[in-house]
Amino acid sequence: MKYGHSHNAQEPAQKKKLKTKPLLVLIVILFISNVFWFVGWLIPDKKSKQPDEEVASVAGDPITREQWMTAMENAVGRDVLRELVNNKVMETAAKKYGIEVSEKELELELALITSVDGRAYSGLDLEQIRQKIRSTIILEKVLSNDVVIDDSTVKSFYDENESLYTILTSYRTSIIVVNSKKEAERALDELSKGSSFDALAKELSIDLTSANLGGDIGYINADTETIDPAIYKAASQLSEGKIGDVVSLQNGTYAIVQVNEVIEGRKFTFNEVKEHIKRELTIEQLPQSVLPEAFWKEFDAKWFYGK
Known part of the structure; x- marks a missing residue:
């Protein structure tokens, strides 16, 4: 059985593009978070466990906790650590550039993104979801900080794509x-x-x-x-x-x-989504997607895996 969200087939492709592309990075990060959550669920409390504790055996040949944990780290450890570093990098960027993320911005993005792909949040609690949204907003604000898009362009986009901002x-x-x-x-x-x-x-x-x-x-x-x-x-x-x-x-x-x-479903007014649209229009103008890793050098980010 499949679960998720399917777009209305009658909606013009060019109208959907702007809404979905800026969310690609967030959805990827959320997928990694799902893996992190699942691994955390699999691993019991290890405070009282010993590294050589037997967690399984085949024909009497034991598989130890240390072997299990090493395999886990090799499978998902790099991605999980990258996510933690990226979150920290974005928070550091927010402090440096004086970027703030309001409660209204978080709620707006949550409503818009759930209407695009509700499956992206499977396995994440509300606090994890809000952190991912916050990091994405910070990244978009940093990238659009020096770009000026006039209000008439933004209003035209809103008028042509008003249905995108009517949330079920x-x-x-x-x-x-x-x-x-x-x-x-x-x-x-x-x-x-x-x-x-x-x-x-x-x-x-x-x-x-x-x-x-x-x-x-x-x-x-x-x-x-x-x-x-x-x-x-x-x-x-x-x-x-x-x-x-x-x-x-x-x-x-x-x-x-x-x-x-x-x-609850609602229709967002132009004033409510104006800044959101400006950021998306700016991101669409970039020649390629920019990930938080692009800021690692600026904020002297280092990790276990080296460069």
């Missing part, structure tokens, strides 16, 4: 998918007795992608065509923190739906 209500949703209605009813009963949705999803759900993230499928809305319609219908009838009844899916499986957060 989105639901941060988690699911547990099982093969039979009886299994779903048993899971629902366990939840009613206080069991953790996150833990049950990892234990029971047959949809492995969401199960690994505690059932989280990110934000969905009425335009999300790559999920079963029954999931959105159930989510749209729930308030934050609530769990719905058993839902029958088109492929013969059954799901339990939980809504963790609701972002």
Whole structure:
């Protein structure tokens, strides 16, 4: 089963380009964060563990914690550390250039990006999401600091692409998918007795992608065509923190739906999105994408992996 957001096929391609391209860096960073989160979930508390502790064995031949941790570092360690350094670099840049990121800017970007690709947030808590958005806004402000775009150009873009700034209500949703209605009813009963949705999803759900993230499928809305319609219908009838009844899916499986957060739909006015559009127009003019790594030398960033 697939989850995520599909754009309206009738929307002109040139109108979508400006909205999606500046978000590419953020989505990549968020994907790396998902990996980081998953690895963190896999690794138990190690304060009382010994490096040579046996974590698995095959035909009596042990696999030690040290071997496991080394393999983990080799697989994702470089990307995770790069993310931490990049966040620090962007915060340092904000101090140097006097850049501030307001609460309204964070909320605007959160609403706009969830309408583009709600899956990007799967597995991330709200604080992690806000940090990624903040870092991206800082980067865009640094890159657009010396570029002047007149208000008439910005207003023309807004008028031509007004639909991009009409946001549908989105639901941060988690699911547990099982093969039979009886299994779903048993899971629902366990939840009613206080069991953790996150833990049950990892234990029971047959949809492995969401199960690994505690059932989280990110934000969905009425335009999300790559999920079963029954999931959105159930989510749209729930308030934050609530769990719905058993839902029958088109492929013969059954799901339990939980809504963790609701972002109310609204239409953003020109004044609300003017600075956002200016930054995007500026980024579109750059000959190539600029990543936080471009500022490492300026802020004397160093890491374990050398240059």
